[in-house]
Amino acid sequence: MPDEIVQWLRPENGGVIFDGTFGAGGHSIAIARRMAVGGAVLAVDRDPAAVQIGTDMLAGDPELRDLPIDLYCGSYHHLDRVLAAAGRPAVDGVVLDLGLSSDQLADRQRGFSFTGDGYLDLRFDPSAGQTAAEFLAVAGEQEIADTIYRFGEERFSRRIAKQVVLRRKQRQPVREVADLVEICRRCVPRSKNHDIHPATRTFQALRIAVNQELTILTQALERLPGWINPGGRIAVISFHSLEDRIVKQAFRDDDRLEVLTRKPLRPGEAEIHGNARSRSAKLRVAEVRATETTASR
Ligand SMILES: C[S@@+](CC[C@H](N)C(=O)[O-])C[C@H]1O[C@@H](n2cnc3c(N)ncnc32)[C@H](O)[C@@H]1O
Known part of the structure; x- marks a missing residue:
């Protein structure tokens, strides 16, 4: 504007x-x-x-x-x-x-776009703080669910958090954009008009969280x-x-x-x-x- x-x-x-x-x-x-x-x-x-x-x-x-x-x-x-x-x-x-x-959205290596294929970073300043992948590797299930709910207003945050933690237990932690997109696709039903991608709210939430x-x-x-x-x-x-x-x-x-x-x-x-x-x-x-x-x- x-x-x-x-x-x-x-x-x-x-x-x-x-x-x-x-x-x-x-x-x-x-x-x-x-x-x-x-x-x-x-x-x-x-x-x-x-x-x-x-x-x-x-x-x-x-x-x-x-x-x-x-x-x-x-x-x-x-x-x-x-x-x-x-x-x-x-x-x-x-x-x-x-x-x-x-x-930033067009740079497929920084994690901002869920059509990208790179590492799940999501930081505006790549020299400071925790990446989204690092957060998902160490945070508790409840904290992950709360973050996705609070900053993404995602109703299916608990399901997503559960799958993230399950992958950790299977020694396949969420590291890449595609890992998280796949979880969101499984946990979030398609919106009525198919106008919101199932990963939109989760990516928004993690971006808001890692960048405070x-x-x-x-x-x-x-x-x-x-x-x-x-x-x-x-x-x-x-x-x-x-x-x-x-x-x-x-x-x-x-x-x-x-x-x-x-x-x-x-x-x-x-x-x-x-x-x-x-x-x-x-x-x-x-x-x-x-x-x-x-x-x-
Ligand atoms: C929507 S874009 C701005 C577009 C800009 N008005 C233009 O005309 O091109 C938002 C920008 O804000 C930057 N940003 C986000 N948080 C910031 C912060 N706390 N301090 C400074 N820049 C920030 C992002 O890195 C991004 O480049």
Whole structure:
């Protein structure tokens, strides 16, 4: 939803906009192209591969080379580190476009796509934390079931967890994408319209768990308003109900913020037509109240 993001964040007014989820750079580039002289985009991505591709793209493309985008590797809940590195005290707008990028989904070796055939990794940052395969190798049956239920809202989580643990006992632990897809196919009945793959919810749950996505989002929403100048805005695009609930409640319960979108905004038909994954996107925007000081930083 790059057009909507540009409209809400108003880069033509100048200042500094933080893109906390650079991905393939669509939002950063759209914002930077409309940025007033002297303004800048600070961008991060947690995935070192995305940052490398983005850095090469920004330096190598003559149309992008002069755009005011500074790209760093890191997590969006550490905006303070980015501000320190960039020598800036605060920003005037923030965009978070949650979830995974098309590049990550297309990379069959990282485990994000259940049509892939590689190792079940699922980490955004391959240098940190436990992989999904490692989690499934050591966690108890109850913990696996709870994780898949809580983060995937998968009704058949217990069956899946049981099969995962059974394979461990048979000395054939779940290591590859195909191992887990096969278990999900056996445990999850086909959805009525055949529109949801039996592994969708389980992969979502494990990705959220190994990347601690909801904890990071919650922490970020507590911290970010303290680093945004009064009148600045924060726009968050979420892709499933767990994320959207966190954003909605955080915006509503934060006295520093005024909610600008009473209901979440959805992408238009044209965008959904061009990118089927955008059909579940929800955009919420809030503004830091003008009376708010930055004392909470
Ligand atoms: C949906 S994509 C962003 C797409 C981007 N807006 C574009 O226009 O190309 C989400 C990106 O967020 C990154 N990401 C996920 N969690 C993150 C975090 N905590 N901090 C920074 N980046 C994160 C992922 O690695 C992925 O590249």
